Amino acid sequence: MTELPPAGAWAEDLLDGLNPPQRAAVEYRGPALLVVAGAGSGKTRVLTHRIAGLIRSREAWPSQILAITFTNKAAREMRERVEQLLGGVADGMWISTFHSACVRILRREAERFGFVSSFTIYDSADSRALLKRIIKDREADAYGLTPGGVAAVISKAKNELMDAESFARNANSADPRQALTAEIFSEYSRELNRAHAMDFDDLIAQTVHLFRAFPEVAAVYQRRFRHILVDEYQDTNHAQYALIRELTRPVEPEALARAGIEPRGGETDAQGRIPPASLTVVGDSDQSIYAFRGADIRNIVEFERDFPGASVVLLEQNYRSTQNILSAANAVIENNFDRPQKKLWTAVAGGELITGYTGYSQHDEAQFVADEIERLHGEGFDYRDIAVFYRTNAQTRALEEIFIRSAVPYRVLGGTKFYERAEVKDVLAYLIAVANPFDEYSLRRILNTPKRGIGPATEAQLAAYAAGEGISLREALRHAARLGLGPKLTAAIAGLSALLDEASELAFGKQLPSGGAVPPRPPVEVLQHLLEGSDYLAQLRASRDPQDEARAENVEELVSVARDFGRANPEGTLVDFLTEVSLVAAADELDDESGSVALMTLHTAKGLEFRAVFLTGLEEGLLPHQMSAGEPGGLAEERRLFYVGITRARERLYLTLAMTRAQYGDVDVALPSRFLQEIPAELIAWRQSPAEANGRGGTSSRALNASSRQLGRSPGFARSAVSGGPGGAGSVAFRPEAEPASGGMRDSLQRFREARAGGASWPNTVGSGIRDNGELELAAGDRVRHEDYGEGRVAAVTGVGSKRIAHVDFDGVGRKKLLVKIAPISRI
């Protein structure tokens, strides 16, 4: 800490420029504060100023602050902003995510529950791989149990602080699937314990269990953290809520005694207790989008009941978006009933209208986005100021294809994550095998990667030997010579074992007999030693498989990640590096310097803001997603997701959709999202409305010409829709029929159409029926009649199945290309 200004004088500049409720939140002193912060209402500002105020006024040392954020990036930013306000480095402040904070505590206390402090953190893919093996061993797949399904059940249980035992107690043993799930759960837990490993949910749950089992451990943290601040409180689950409750308990004298803590003067109250920490939570129930992950909206709704004496501050003034964007957001969210009344407003009126666009295909939509990004760029928007959001990761494909073609610089956040790639996992497995010798799975993974002739048979022999001797697999490797294997094999095993031992010496240092010590080397050196000793990278480079080149690049990328880590954390150990790598979130990858457009899911977008935002794929079945239809509250959560997306935009908002969407290689007709209708029509300027894209609404010819131009440049569409056809797809014209759809539509869409059958002039609507010509067989020479173009002769049919394109020479309007499945045509 650098010098502090005199106490009392702190307030002035920290309160400067804050509105009254923001001020109140910064100045509040008391047991508990709930800040209901609408989107863009300056809650980060409130949090950072509040922390800085506490420190500057000397009400708290930095080390007494615990601030929980949703992502590591948010944590980093918050730390920077606090330090900026304080004018110096604030050491000892804990600003981190729930998971990072818990790992820190758990590593410190690991031995109390029998783990090494370098325990492994399993990500969801690791959990699933382990579950898959257990399910296969037990032939539980015969009961329809899938790794993903069981993982979800276990995750849910852990978020409710249930362990395998209590899960088994609550399971209905008459139901074989539940009984089996309980068995799998307990074996899964056993295996994690054996490997000294925890999954994501364990990190939180075990910390809670630790605090409950060891009050003297809890006392240390309860005493230390005097001010606890939690951001995005609406997305906390039960385990996280329980953790906060544990941390905000008063410390009883007995616990102090057991912990051997001698309270300082003024630290305790009349009963000799240390009073509970002051708690500040910030959240917005309208932005709760993680119910599927166990987030419990009641945590925020019932805050005042949970923490008696709590104050509530409402932040409703938005400093981010234009009035038009806010009006749209308000109009949408108002459709969620059963929410506390709250309305965002801004002092800045007007702004540009929201732009709408309906593409003929997802590629047409993507092309519009790409063109519009270039236009914005020409207008002075930096690429980094622009973001494209979508509901599902699968939607990136079309966008990426077009962006590459159009030379739009972009980066995809999340999705197929870097750390989930096989080669990256391989290399990490080497590091984990070094850090945690009990982690058999990592060791098994690298046993024969790269190939050294240690196949499943040898692996089984090693495992059997380890089991027989009661030693770890890692130890068994050191005794390779005793297994009576061939000389080549024995040498390979001994070589790997020696390599790991050398790396371990590098990672942890070494005591010398002389009494001196060799200090540990940074993680990047450990990594490089392993890569050289294992020949892993060299073999990838030497491979003639072109994909291996990309894999080698990824491995090199990991090396540079390790190098960067070393620069940022000169004291960082191998375990620190592995922890950081395990806990990166999608939004953490966002690099503001990169100068490229950000592509991400709506979930990842939470907490971020951009000058211009594209919300894509606004179609029924995608947003709201069809999977959400069956879940209670699913529709409301989808609407909040839409709301979150809208409110990320500062100046420009684009709402786009496509009339057809290819899924699993099949083209489906899409309907505009019902949420689009919730935005007042006068706020949206449709560049091409759903009605126009449909051929309805009187401007169809113009719309179609536009589409022809766009589609002609759309290589993705050309590839997927008219395989091999030169020059792309050309215009794909279709329009809905007046008669009812001939089947194939999903139930939800059916209901949606019926629900809106009354409203006629809404620009977002599609006609009341979608044609499905699925079975219509056409051949060159056939005469057809089209509703708009009249009669014509089929020149050729290209494509297959639902993507068949009829090239028709119309008597009146010339050559047109039509998507047979949905074009309003009939053979005559």
Added chain:
DNA sequence: TCGAAAGCCATTTTT
């Protein structure tokens, strides 16, 4: 023991 081919399967959101 390995590589290629063929079938199979799944597709919501994530710390």
Added chain:
DNA sequence: TGGCTTTCGA
């Protein structure tokens, strides 16, 4: 559609 597993052949 493509990613993944299984299977088959060498």
